[in-house]
Amino acid sequence: GENVEQHPSTLSVQEGDSAVIKCTYSDSASNYFPWYKQELGKRPQLIIDIRSNVGEKKDQRIAVTLNKTAKHFSLHITETQPEDSAVYFCAAIFNTNAGKSTFGDGTTLTVKP
Amino acid sequence: ETGVTQSPTHLIKTRGQQVTLRCSSQSGHNTVSWYQQALGQGPQFIFQYYREEENGRGNFPPRFSGLQFPNYSSELNVNALELDDSALYLCASNPGGRSRDTQYFGPGTRLTVL
Numbered sequence: 001g002e003n004v005e006q007h008p009s010t011l012s013v014q015e016g017d018s019a020v021i022k023c024t025y026s027d028s029a030s031n032y033f034p035w036y037k038q039e040l041g042k043r044p045q046l047i048i049d050i051r052s053n054v055g056e057k058k059d060q061r062i063a064v065t066l067n068k069t070a071k072h073f074s075l076h077i078t079e080t081q082p083e084d085s086a087v088y089f090c091a092a093i094f095n096t097n098a099g100k101s102t103f104g105d106g107t108t109l110t111v112k113p
Numbered sequence: 114e115t116g117v118t119q120s121p122t123h124l125i126k127t128r129g130q131q132v133t134l135r136c137s138s139q140s141g142h143n144t145v146s147w148y149q150q151a152l153g154q155g156p157q158f159i160f161q162y163y164r165e166e167e168n169g170r171g172n173f174p175p176r177f178s179g180l181q182f183p184n185y186s187s188e189l190n191v192n193a194l195e196l197d198d199s200a201l202y203l204c205a206s207n208p209g210g211r212s213r214d215t216q217y218f219g220p221g222t223r224l225t226v227l
Contacts (some may be wrong), residue, residue, distance in 0.1 A: 005137065006155075032214040043203065045219040089155050093214055100146070100169050101216065103155030
């Protein structure tokens with residue numbers, strides 16, 4: 001089955017700096033890669049996703065890049081703000097098995113004001 | 114905020130008991146998945162239901178079972194509870210169609226097994 005590794009497990013940055021979180025996956029058949037933000041005691045919320053036919057996607061301060069050959073994808077947050085502090089999860093899915101996501105173990109991002 | 118709801122919010126059970134957790138999918142979503150999220154870990158896929166049929170299962174024993182109803186609401190049943198079953202249980206629904214991969218999570222049920 002699919003295996004997803006996520007690094008780093010914790011990340012602390014100064015407000016305004018950039019943050020990068022990386023994930024690697026094992027199953028080359030995976031073709032959908034969402035990122036979720038989970039604040040303490042709340043549900044995971046989709047913040048951005050990318051499909052395997054695209055190398056990069058951006059939404060305001062958030063971007064995701066995908067390298068299919070190396071089987072890794074990354075989340076980039078620019079101009080970080082204290083409200084970006086949360087746990088971020090990556091996931092990998094083979095889309096004919098929609099919903100059967102394999103998640104990474106999460107990155108706890110702390111943005112210091 | 115999404116329209117996926119779960120009940121109850123919190124639940125305390127003792128080892129050996131049985132529990133039923135409920136999920137109401139967002140309107141129009143015919144696929145629901147259940148996940149177990151242990152403290153400090155990512156969600157682990159339990160199973161998925163599509164139009165009332167189980168459509169895949171993760172590495173969970175048979176004492177984890179589910180149902181999906183005609184209105185696409187869903188239940189997760191866990192028999193013979195063990196201490197390690199203590200976790201946040203999340204359901205997520207998919208809209209299908211071109212957005213079939215996109216999952217919207219409910220707020221979760223926090224289960225504590227004593």
